[in-house]
Amino acid sequence: MITLRRLQEEVGPWSASNFPGLTASDNLIGVAEELGELAHAHLKHHQGRMTDEEYSEQAQDAIGDILVFLAGYCNSADFDLEALTEKVWSEVKRRDYTSGKKVVGPCSRCEGTERVPKVQDRDLRSGYSASGRRLTKPCPACQ
Numbered sequence: 001m002i003t004l005r006r007l008q009e010e011v012g013p014w015s016a017s018n019f020p021g022l023t024a025s026d027n028l029i030g031v032a033e034e035l036g037e038l039a040h041a042h043l044k045h046h047q048g049r050m051t052d053e054e055y056s057e058q059a060q061d062a063i064g065d066i067l068v069f070l071a072g073y074c075n076s077a078d079f080d081l082e083a084l085t086e087k088v089w090s091e092v093k094r095r096d097y098t099s100g101k102k103v104v105g106p107c108s109r110c111e112g113t114e115r116v117p118k119v120q121d122r123d124l125r126s127g128y129s130a131s132g133r134r135l136t137k138p139c140p141a142c143q
């Protein structure tokens with residue numbers, strides 16, 4: 001199985017050999033084009049105008065192409081695709097999208113997370129700054 005890092009390492013020389021002069025813009029446009037193809041396949045499948053097999057083949061091809069173009073873009077921008085994915089995923093997985101509140105943390109005492117109230121519900125004396133950032137106060141369970 002290929003890692004994002006290895007994909008990015010291999011895309012560089014392959015891209016230079018097959019598409020000399022490919023720019024960051026070309027790669028970004030490629031991502032957008034392939035995302036459009038994925039959306040089109042999804043729409044046709046959702047409308048019943050494409051079989052499951054056709055959809056699966058087209059969707060997987062588009063997703064793979066998106067990753068290749070994205071790896072090329074990251075090479076152009078000198079971004080480490082695997083490292084940034086790990087960083088963003090570690091932040092995203094702490095969020096609780098069902099509550100409508102942003103999850104911050106971990107708490108310095110228990111390693112748990114606490115939820116920041118929405119602006120209209122926030123009492124600024126409750127340990128949160130005006131920007132919604134948690135002050136030094138521990139989570140409600142540890143108070």
